[in-house]
Amino acid sequence: MAGWSEKILDIDLNTQTYKTYPLDMEMAQLFIGGRGLGARLLWDMVGPEVDPLSPENVLIFTNGPLTGTGYQTSNRFSVTTKSPLTGTVLDANSGGFWGMQFKKAGYDVMIVRGKSAKPIWIEIKNDVITFHDASELWGMRVFELTQKLGQNNNRRNVLCIGPAGEKLSRIAAIMNDRERSLARGGPGAVMGSKNLKAIVVEGKDRPAIEDPDRFKFMLYETRKLLAASPLTSQALPEFGTVVLMNIMNNIGALATRNHQQTQFEGAEAISGEELTEKYLVKNSSCWACPIGCTRVSKTEKVEGEGPEFESTWAFGAQCAIDNLPAIIEVNALCNDLGIDTISAGSTIACAMELSEKGYLDSDLRFGRADQLAPTVEAMAYRRDIGAELADGSLRFATKYGHPELSMSAKGLEMPAYDPRGMQGQGLLYATSNRGGCHMRGNMVGLEVLGLPKLIDRFQVQGKSSFVILHQNISAAIDSLVICKFTNMGVAEEYFARVLSAVTGIKYATGDMIKAGERVWNLEKLYNLREGFSREDDTLPPRLLNEAPTDGPSKGWVSQLEPMLKEYYRGRGWDENGVPAQKKLEELGLMNLM
């Protein structure tokens, strides 16, 4: 069936063997691909008894029916695993080129099980799978390794871990194409626990498309829409994602000093405008992407991709640092070491607050740009205080007696948007199945930017319906897999039409969003099976109890409780957040119970 290769590559590192077998196409049609298919496979393979860093955990790499087709932004892929940071289901998603190459190698899914006795790397050339000794590569940083293994954007693509993954940092990323990352939740540590340093892919097969004429028409339509949208044709290419810094600060929803404030006096100095004026070298883009939001920036010390908004915020406002060159440099360092920028920055900010309050004996202080790079280095290599910081803010703050100072949800550090200034965003973080995440629905668009239409950011009643809809859409897009930025210029309806053209299966818009809802409910079931409960759908006490004393969000705390009740009802779940039988029947998930 076009769209899917209908083939799973299943690798056992214990024996350095592999097998291939057909993808269950009924499952594929229900869960589409990417994040959805990964969650469905993880459900069967990794239960509550499995330690995320044990050989029994798996890495499930997935692409989707649109990946590699040439549809705009069809470069993305996913990795699914049980998170060593949160213990939840984890899907991390990345762009670049590797996902396209993986699809061209002829697989929808690659499962990596077990643990190699010694460091290893894997080379995939369609049906030829080779296991290589990686003893001499162990310890190598990402940039050097990527080059050494022959990265060539359109022909041969490298996915790997850096020192942080080798040292089992629970906030370690898997990197691909040098500077792209499957960042959140610690998938790099899972790869490190398997002694797997890299996976290099060369593919030669173009994905089949069921209705090429209709597909070409959809390419044409999408190109027109992306060109007509000021967001995808001007805003993202011209200023990149960091342009959000000033507006979030302006409305008083820019988390600052470990969420002690909601406005940062140095925001202008770390803004997208500043980055563009002083440090931008050129734009860059992922495979098949006409948007080109990537910034290549340069300081006296480094030149490379980024930083994105969240990375700039994490090492900037969250640490009260207004030194943009230092932020650009620590962002590049994180990429080279293979560590999640959001979690790294927010964990350092947590340690800064612990130190300033006298709970931790260290010299870490807000505003100290000179401390960023050495602290990240220490985290990646588990040296000195970095040995403890490497496992994220919640474990660190708990060790020092103040878990409430970890700005995380379910243990995953939250991004820049302060829920006290955006009520829907708080509900989004609290209910996100992988923990505090901004990519599980776009409330910033609705509550701040007016995309597609502005809603009152302080409104509580009725907010859950927007969150639910956008969570479902987000899960669907993550399963196709394409970039969510495409959705800023192109409505979901077009994605359903192109999915139909590629696969030959008639998907209405509602079918696709229903698949997203199915994925969301499955992820919820997974977390419930792991022992998560209503008490875990929450936010740090600071956001629920401490209102900002000045700025546009003055006097507001997150009104989570009423929104959560409404959310559970809207989802068809009971008062404890457990999906009701009727909902599971509607979604075809009863067979899992």
Place this chain on the structure above:
Amino acid sequence: MPVVKLFANLRKLAGKKELSVTGTTLGVVVHELVQRHPPVGEVILQNGELGPHIVVTLNGHNIMDLETPVMEQDVIAIFPPIAGG
């Protein structure tokens, strides 16, 4: 006099980051702004109204209605279409 702060490409179009503009409603302030800097008007106005995805805040609160009164000490921020995540 209310202060108008400009962001992203509006700065380039106006040649400045902020300016003081006379006016008692948001509409009057915006009208005065685009009189002084016509290229800004081409981005933010459509048929005399704020264009789609134009974000205007008054002291940090999103405002859509051009009839909204403004005071001497108010700060108005205007953003062209922006996006990110």
